[in-house]
Amino acid sequence: MRLTEMDGKALLRRRGVAVPRGVVLPADGSVPAEARDWPGLMLKAQVLEGGRGKRGLVRGAALEEIPALHTAMVAQAGTVSFLLEEAVEITRELYLALRVDGTRQAIECLFSASGGIEVEQAAAPLRLPVDPDDPFAAEALFPALRDVLQADLAARVARLVPRLARLLRAEDLELLELNPLAVTPAGLVACDAKLVRDDAALPRHDTPAGSAALEAAALSPLERQARERGFALVEMPGDVALVSAGAGLGMQLMDLLGDHGLRAACFMDNLRGGPAETTEARLEAAFAIAARPEVKAILFYTTLASRPLRDRVEALLAFLARHPPPKPLYAGFAAGHAATRGFDAEAARGQLRDAGVAALHEDPLALIRAMAKDLAA
């Protein structure tokens, strides 16, 4: 889950990381009393998309300009939350991020002496492994930082990084990005913060309501409904409603469709905490997508090692008995010995054909070829 800047900074503040003073701007755009004496003001729309500065959704303004600026930003970004911050005196902008490097199996620090811009547009940052439990972690980081910063500043950054690495772990973050990390007369201050929490660890933490609402708002109604029913759905522009299980196989089916001039209109996978069986919910979503005029067919394919094939086929047959497919349905199953124990696969094929399945193949390529041939006819 991507945290809004406001939620991320609240977390950093709780953990003792310096951030500018800030307050939520009331919906009427009036400046709260506590912010009236701040030496300068920054208004920041709390949206999750990058490039806010370029879009005019992060701007400095005088006290009396804030209500009008708020109105202008609402017109552009909608009724999101707005963070009003103290404008800090910045002498230099740095880039600092921590993330988990899965290949090196370590927490990794990315650092650039040029911050405040999109890091992809700058020179490649330093990549430095960090052991949060190493009492000499700062000393280990210092030589590389000393190559690009003056010694006193390099030391300050080197001392900050292990603290942030421990924070990354304690807060179950995948990414903690400070851009810019500002050098100010008062020390290093995180002027912007992008924090991404590991979805698998969400139950361990309170979910900030603002971040959760923005994440939900980024989903389509069907995608939100799918989450509520225990599976992940990604909608895409396409002409085939795809019902699959397993991410790799789902992507492979998308690729095979693409190679035949067809595009998957959706992608499905399991979701943490979801029920063991979501076939019916997936079919409902796929049939809703298939009802759209631009969608030409439905593809249902599954590979089972040991989960009973009987359950999957019976769920499909029961669903088809109640919901005739809005577009031709192409189905395929590949099941291991354990999955077919006590199950008459040949009888099931007959039942599926009787239920209106346009084509049945064990091999996904043969199935998609049959679909592409039919649709081209």
Next chain:
Amino acid sequence: MIPPFLHAFPRRVVVFNPTGRYAARQVMAMREAGTPLVAGIALGKGGGTLDGLPLLDSLHELDAPADAAILYTPPEGTGAAIRQCAAAGIATIVAAAEYVPLHDTLGAAQAARTAGSWLVGPNTLGLCVPGQGLLGSVAPSFCMPGRVALLGRSGTLTLTVARLLTAAGVGQRIALHLGGDGVIGRNPHEYLPALRDDPDTAAVLYCGEIGGDKEYALAEALADFPKPLVATIAGRHAPAERQMGHAGALIGHAREGAAAKLAALAAAGAHAARTPYDAIEILKGLLPA
């Protein structure tokens, strides 16, 4: 260190949390496949049995050391279970659970590595050495003995490709699901030294996917791998910036996309294949009948 199950298939295998509905099915399948299961570890169920498999409250109660462990422990407990197995010196650990918190896996993977254990997963269906045994749920009926080492990042795709290989008459030295998460016990490139030295492996089929940078480490390792490696990457038609299921499967930058990964592997000497079907045709051409 080499993957211990390539040297010799484990002889004493324990199963953590074997009594759940899913796990019990896998236990039955492994026993049918001849996997030498010696005990199930299930706190609170010690003294009982699961279809004849003795259940113990703790790993400490084993009468002789295990050389492999399959973990069906729920995600919140998987990190601790891996650490237990590593501390007990278990050479092969297969962690099945999906949705293990990232930092739990990171710490547990480091602990397993330090202890000299070979961790497969988390988020894995495990591995099948055709003709020898099964650790997890890679269906033996999809596999046949042969000389191609199949390494996959996705479970369902590993199953599918094993089945396609077998249908095409291309047998497998091993069919292994590495795990779909960003952090897994051992990365793809770490398998190459053992497969290079393994006389029973003639070629490798790597089935990767979008997201992360594991394929770049694999490409670097190809300099010291004289056998053919055929690679395919799922997700060529996946949209950028959308999470495609697995925690690892998200194109954040261009280099995490399928085209860039395939190009890097090809430049390093791999046989890059657009689809698993193309990969199998390449393998058939490379391997003597």
